[in-house]
Amino acid sequence: MNAPAKPRVALFVTCLVDLFRPSVGFAAIKLLEDAGCQVEVPETQVCCGQPAYNSGDRRDTTEIARQVIAAFENYDYVVAPSGSCGGMIKDHYPALFAADPAWQARAERLSARSFELTSFLVDVLKVERLPPVSLDAKATYHDSCSGLRELGVKRQPRMLLDNVEGLQLVEMKTPETCCGFGGTFCVKYGEVSTDIVSRKTEDIAQTGADLLLAGDMGCLLNMAGRLQREGRDIKVRHVAEVLAGMTDTPAIGEPPLGERKA
Template identity: 65%
Template structure:
C-alpha cells in the first residue's frame, strides 16, 4: 500500500520563546505533530533579523536572513509561533534581497512556505478543532504584525471555540496596539507606557481572567503592565491553551 508522506515543518522558535517561554515552543511542536506533520528545530537558527531591520541596519538584517533561509531550506514549511517573526520573514525578506538575482529563487521559495503557527494549522493543514480544555474566561489581543501583515484574526478564534470550558469575551478594541513594537518600547518608553495603559484598561473591562495572544513580545509587555497595576489577570500564549499546556505559572509570574 502506498504511504502518504508526512509534511516536514521547520519550527522557528523565536528569540523570546527560546529565552523566556520555552513552553510555547513545546506547545507549538505538539500542535503541529497532532496535525500530522513531522517537526524539526534547526540548531543553526537565530533571530529573524527584525530588530536590525526596524532600526535601519539592513546589512546585518540581510546577513541574518541568509542564515535563516539556509537553515530552513530542507523543510516543506517554516512555522513560527509569532505573527511578528513570521511577518518579518514572509513580508520583508524580499526587500532585503531586492535586485539580487542570485538569491531570488531561494528567497521566493522560503517566503512562500513560511507561516505563523495558528494560520498554518487552520489555513494550510485544515485544522478546525483541537482537543483541549481550559476552565475560564479569556480575551484575545490581535497583535499588529500578525493582523496587518498576515491577516490573522479569525483563525485563533476558530480554534479557541473548540476548547472545552473556554469562554471568549472580546475587548472593545482587540486590534489596537499594546505599545510594545519591539525596539519602539525602548526608544519611546513614555509613549509605549501610555499605549499599554489604555490596552490594560480595555482588557480589565472584559472581566476575563486570562489574556491570550499569539506574540510573546506583546504578551510580556501587557503582562508587565498588568502586574504593575496589581491585576490578577493571567497572561498566556494562545498555543499553550490550544495544546492543553496552560498549566503552571503564567507569563510574568515566578516559577
C-alpha cells in the same frame, strides 16, 4: 497502500520563546505533531533580524536573513508561533534582496512556505478540531499588529479556541489596537509605549476576563508586565499553550512554582 508522507515542518522558535517561554515552543510542536506533521527544530537557526531591520540596519539584517534562509529552505514548511517573526520572513525578506536576484529567489521560495502557527493549522492543514482540551476560564484575545496586518491572522486563533471546552472568549473593545511593544519602539519611546499599553490593559480589564491570550511573545510580555504593575489579577498566556492543553505551568510573568511566596 502506503500512507502519505507527513509534511516536514521546521519550527522557527523565535528569540523570545527561546529565552523567556520555551513552553510555547513545546506547545507548538505538540500542535503540529497532533496535526500530522514531522517537526524539526534546526539547530543553526538564529534571530529573524527584525530588531536590526526596525532600527534601519539593512546590512546586518541581510546577513542574518541569509543564515535563516540557509537553515530553513530545505523544509516543506516553516512555522513560527509569532506573527512578527513570521511576518519578517514572509513579507520583508524578499525585499531585502532586491539587488541580488539569486538570493531574492531563495527568499521568495522561503516566503511562500512560511506561516504563523494558527494560520498554518487552519489555512494550510485545514484543521477544524484539535485533540480535546479544557480550561475553565474567561479569556480575551489581543490581535498582534504584525500577525494581523502582515499575515491576516484574526479568525484562525479564535476558530481553534472554540474547541477548548470550558473556555469563554469575550472580545475587548479594541482587540486590534497596538499594545505599545513594537519591538525596539518600547525602548526608544518608553513614555509613549507606556501610555499605549496602559490604555490596552484598561480595555482588557473592562472585559471582565481573567485570562489574556495572544500569539506574540513580545506583546504578551509587555502586557503582562503592565498588568502586574497595575495590580490586576489577569493571567497571560500564549494561545498555543491553551490549544495544546499545556496550562499547568505558571502564566507569563509569574514566578516559577518553587520561587513563589507562601
